[in-house]
Amino acid sequence: MNKKYFCRKKEDTPLIKQYNDIKSKYPGTILLFQVGDFYEIFGKDAIICSNILNIVLTKRLNNINLAGFPCHSLNTHLPKIVNSGFRVAICNQLEISQKKEKNIIKRGIVEIITPGVTINESIIKTKENNFLISIYIEYKRIGVSMLDISTGEFFTTEDYKNNLLQYIKHFNPSEILIQKKEKEFFYKLLKNKYYTFLIEDWIFDYLFSYEKLTSHFKTNSLKGFGINDLKLGIISSGVILYYLHDNHHFKIKHISNIHRINKEEYIWIDDYTFKNLEIFKPFNKEGISLLDVLDNTSTTMGSRLLKNWILFPSLKISIIEKRHKIIEELCYDNTLRNFIKENLKKICDIERITAKIAMEKISPREIYTLHRTILLTEEIKNNIISKKIKNNITLIAKSILDCKYISEKIVNIIQENPPFQIEKGKGNVIKSGISKDLDEIRALYFSQKEHLEKLCYTEKSNTKISNLKIGYNNIFGYYFEIKKREENKVPNYWIRKQSLSNSNKIRYVTETLKNYELKILNAEQKIFSMEKEIFHKLIQYLIKNIKELQINSKIFAELDVLCTFSFIALENNYTKPEMNNSGKISILDGRHPVIEKKFISKSSYIPNDVFLDKKSQQIIIITGPNMSGKSAVLRQTAIIILMAHVGCFIPAKSAKIGLVDKIFSRIGAYDNISIGESTFMVEMNETANILNNITEKSFIILDEVGRGTSTNDGVSISKAIIEFLHKHKFRPLTLFATHYHELKEISFSLKRVKNFQVYVKKINDDIIFMYKLILGNNKNSFGINVAKMAGIPMEIIYRAKEILKILEKNEKNHYEDEYIFFLKKLIFYLKKIEKISYSLTNINKIN
Structure with missing residues (x-):
């Protein structure tokens, strides 16, 4: 136990003793300790919170550090503490304070807030999931489970240990639960980039976890969830539920399902590729990502679903084609599409509302918002069905569950x-x-004034005291006040309480007045208690109907994404791709969805065709100078393939795309100085990852491989990689951009390798980038021309041309010398062969 968190001094007060006892059970947390209407923070915690929250730090008796804030400010201060990387334990008073009682008030932990276990909107991002990940390692295998408590989404899977980092980067968790014995491994793997929490090793137990899961889902087995055979996944999932319970999160009925992640059902895209293609984040702050182009969703639910679809593009043609058909239907019906879009903007985040209901952390305002949302969803459903068209959108509408009874219940109770x-x-x-x-x-x-006025009028009539008034103070409460000269009119049942010598007035009370006062004083607390009780019963009713709300939230999130895809398709002239199992990629007039956004006129963007198959054109080598558009062709092809598998229309005139199960990329050059890796080492690491994980349906883009080393080394490595990919049994479809013109010769010996160039037109000493991919090899790099365009001083340009001529001449002489030397050698060996042949002929004659 780490004693530095405690505030033990000589002769601790009962309050401090209670604080220390509770703190000892929750080491490593900031303890918010309720004292009346304040949360008080002691010792080291007080210093930490004083700095984070910018609140006053004082000293209590026994010189103990103290800070605090009003209880009603919890939602303001809590996010700041958690976002600073601290766990927070909230300790509340569990009984009403009685001033006359000398015993210490009973207190206890009601909740522990951590980055991965919170639904506080000031901590989590509305458009992103907030995942808690649990990882169990057993030799070379792992069980990985992911839970977003704010939506109830729960996933699990098993895989090889070397794929672990990809899961972490894909789900980008706010918190990771790890085995204590593996802390060194995780320290090296994660390098303090993620918030982690150590779990005792004994908790990672199969039977314990299995029981946790079946108990939570109230089932006899896990077969119904399709995870019964995932031993490691079950262990990691059970640890998540243990962690929730250990942190006092027991009200989690919205976690009603657990989904198995099958890698066979999705394209596997590594973190390098997401980064290289700028899918979620642009390289530059001023730039835009693919997600920025695609995310025009109306709801936060839709935004989260869109990101998940991009993270896990589908490999099921039936799912992809269904999405494509719905987008097509929405494109044809402008009225319906606009109606759905506008009404979706008005609905609340049903997913996170249901989580708040289950955890009983929902506010009256949010429940009333849910009522309005249900009315809107019914309106959307009825509008679609009323068209009486038999299509996929109608089928979606009919699958929306009727929740009007929930709305009616809410509106009948809540103002x-x-x-x-x-x-x-x-x-x-x-x-x-x-x-x-x-x-x-x-x-x-609410009728205090009227009642007191009536009581005053009655007493005036009975006593004939004309100047009788009713007053109030904190000492006596309500009282009758008269002037001394009227004292002889006071009835016997009045009780004298006070004489005011300076104002010549006397104050009295009666049993009737005191009884009414008691009623008034109790009324405030009673109204509060009775409203809370009725509200609590409403929440319990809603909890029983959470499943229906969750189903509808999924439907509307999906409808939002598909509606968004239809808007984007129309706005950007995207088309529906044809998906198949041919193993071919055929794209006509393909465009880069992000780059074309930068053009004022859409017609200014130069589209390009790409065709790849395993029989005639498996690998395309693309040459051309910098700025000519080689990388754009590579990236746009990969992005078009990705978008097609997500179920989105694509920026092309047409396309036939064979299913791709992995997209690999090696683009760009950068040093990873923090771990001592050079540009070339990073390049080789990423390339090795590609070459060691090729599948039959892989698609690969490689840009300038080998440029991080010498030219000869670079050419050698590039040529060897192309040869390896060509002879590989899976024949992966590959685009290979390079400056090495020496690679053009490979196509003469490898039949499935073709040379293409990004056409550049030269007029006198100037060049014009045509951005068009054509068959053939670019003979010139045009490096000096590009330097001239960039504004390099002409003095340097002229000198560079002189040096280039000398180098080209030397290179030519070198090749001529090499050629002559080779011929001499050849003649020498031919003469030797001739002599040996002559000798053998003579020997045969003698025999």
Whole structure:
């Protein structure tokens, strides 16, 4: 136990003793300790929070550091602490404070907040999942499980250990649970880039985890989820549920399913390729990514689903074609498409609303928003069905579950536009007519003025005291006040409380007045308690219907993405690709979806054709100078293939795309100085990853491989790689861009390798980039011309031309000398062969 977190001093007060006892059970957390209406923070925690929250740090008795903030400010301060990388334990008072009681108030932990286990909207990103990952390692295999508690999405899978980092980078978790014994391995692998939490090794147990999962899902086995054979996946999944319970998250009924990730059903794209193709993030801050182009979704649910579709493009033609058909239907019906788009903008994040309901952290305002959302979803459903068209969109609409009864329940209980929280004495959350007792107590509380005026009028009439008034102070509460000269009119049942000598007034109370005061004082708490109880019952009702809401949230997220794809297709002139199992890639007039966005006129972008197959044109070598568009052709081809598998239309005139199960790329040059890797080492690592993981349906783009070393080495490595890919049994389809013109000769000896060039037109001493891919090899690099275009001083340009002529002449002389030397050698060996042949002929004659 690490004692530095505690604040033990001589003769600790009962409060500090209680604090230390609770703190000892939750080491490594910031403990927010409720004292009345404040959360107080002690010791080292106080110093940390004072710096993070910019709040005052003071000293308590026994010189203990102390900081704090009002309980109502929790949602403001909590995100700042968690986002600073700390776990937070919230310790609340579990009983009402009685001022006369000397015993310490009972307190306990109600929740532990960590980066991966939170639904706080100030901590998590609305358009992104907030995944908690659990990893179990057993020899060379791993079990990996991912949970987003804010949506209820739960995934698991098994794989080889060397693929672990790809899962982590794909899901980008906020928190990772790891075995204690593997902490050194994870330290080297993750390099402090992720928030991790160590779990005791004994918890990673198969039977323990299996029981955890079946108990949570209330099933006898896990066969129904299709994960019964995933022993390592079951272990990692069970650890997630253990972690939730250990952090006091027991209300998690929205986690109602667990999905198996089958690699065979998705394209596997490594992190290098996502980065090289700028799928999620551009290289430059001013740039845009493919996600920026595609994400025109109307809902945060749709935005998250779109990213997941891009992360895991489908390999099932039936799924891809269904998406394509729906996009096509929406493209043809402008009225329906616009109606769906506009109404989706008005609906709330049903996924995260259901999570809040299950965890009982939903506000009245959010529940009322859910009511409005259900009405809108019903309107969308009815509008689609009313068209009476038998198509895929109608089938989607018919699959939307009827949730009007949920909406009616909400609107019958909750007042219109309620506040975010139930407040003491406000009584503005629950509708009138729901509870007779609540209505009566409200009537009493909100009619104080009228009731007191009536009581005052009655007493005036009975006593004939004309100047009688009712007043209030914190000492006596309500009282009657008269002038001294009227004292003889006071009835016997009045009780004298105070004489005011300076104002010549006397104050009295009566049993009736004190009883009414008691009712008023209790009314505020009663209204609060009764509204909370009714609200709690409503939440319990909604929890029973969470499944229907979750199903609808998935449907509307999917409808949002497909509607977005149809808008993008029309706006950018995208077309529907033809998907097949041919193993061929045929793209006519393909364009880069991001680059073309930079052109003012869409017709200014020069499209290109690409054809690849395993029989005649497996590998294309593309030559051309810098800035000519080689990399753009490579990237746009990979992106078009990716978009087609996601189910999106593509930037091309037409395309026939054979299913691709892996997309690999090696583009760009950069040093990884932090781990001592040079540009060339990074390049070779990425290339090795590609060559060692080729499959029958792989698609590869390689750009300038070997440029991180000498020309001879680079040419040698590039040639060897092309030969390797050509003779490989899987014959992966490959685009290979290079400056090495020496590689053009490979096509003479390797029949499935073809030379293409990005055409450059030379006029006198100037060049014009045509950005067009044509058959043949570019003989010139045009490096000096490009330098001239870039603004290099002409003095340098002239000198470079002189040096180039000398080099070309020397190179020519070198090749001539080499040729003569080769001929002499050849003649020498031919003469030797002739002599040996002559001798053998004579020997045969003698025999």
